[in-house]
Amino acid sequence: MSEQSFQEVALRVALERAMARKSDEYDQSARRYADQLVGTKLDKTQIRGLETLASTTDKVSDITDWLKLRVGRDSGRERWAKEGIGRDLVKELEGLRNDAKKIVQGLGQGDPDLERQVHLRLCREFLKHLAAHFEYLKAERER
C-alpha cells in the first residue's frame, strides 16, 4: 500500500470513529425529541419518512427544507408545529454543523466539502436515533 493510500485509510478510520463517538452522544438528545414527538399526532410513517429522506439525500438543506414545509403546513399545530418541536429540531440539525466543523478541524483535512458531508452524516445519525426512540416509545404507549 502506498503512503498516500495509507494516509487516506487512516483519515477515513479517524473520521468514522469521530462520527461514531458523536452519534453516541446524540442518543439522549434524540430521545428527548422522540419523547416530545410521541405527544403529537405524528405517526411512525412520518418519522420514518424523515429518516429515509436523510439517508437518501446528499444535501443537508433537503432535510431542513422538508421539516420547514411540514411545520408551515401544520396549521392545526398538532404535528410538526406543536409546541415548536419542528422549529427546535430544525435548529438542532443546523447546529450539528458545529460538531462537523470540530471533527474536520481535528483531522486537519483540506477537503472544502468535507465539513458539509460530515454534517449530513451527523444529521442522519441523529435522526436514526430519533426514529428508533420514537417507534419504541410509541409502541410502549400503545401497549
Add this chain to the structure above:
Amino acid sequence: MSELAYLLKRKQSIVAWSDRWQADAARFADGHRDLLPKRITNAQLYGLGNVVRSVGRYADIERFILHQAEKAERAGRLDVQRYWNDLKDALGKLRNEAQVLLKTFPLPAGTDNWEALDALHRELAGLYVQHLIAHSLYWTPAQEDSRRRER
C-alpha cells in the same frame, strides 16, 4: 474529462452550492416576510415552484416572474410587484454562479456551452426556489402568537 467524471463533478458541485445558498434564500424570504402569506400566497409560491421545475429554458422562469410583476402592477399592488422584481434579480444573479461553477468542471467535448450554462442556471434557480418556498412557509404558530402578543 469523461462524461461520467463530468456528471459526478457537476452533481457534487451543485449539492454543495445548494447547501451554501439555503441561507441566502432564507434571507430573501425573511426580507419579504411582511408580504407572506396574504399578499404573496402559498398558492403563488407553489405555482412558482411548479414553473421552475417544469420549464426548458431559464427565460421561461423570468417570463413567468415578469408576468406576475405586471399583474401586480396592474392591480396597483406595488409591494407585490417589488417582490417579484426582487426575485427576478435574485434568480438572475445566479447566472454568474452558474458560470463560476461551470469553470470548475470542463465540459465534455461537443457540449454546447450556452445550453450547459442555461441548464445549470435553471437547476440553481430550482434549488433556490425550493429553499425559498420552504422558508416562506416556515411560520410557526409560536411565532404568530408572540407577534400577536406584541401588537
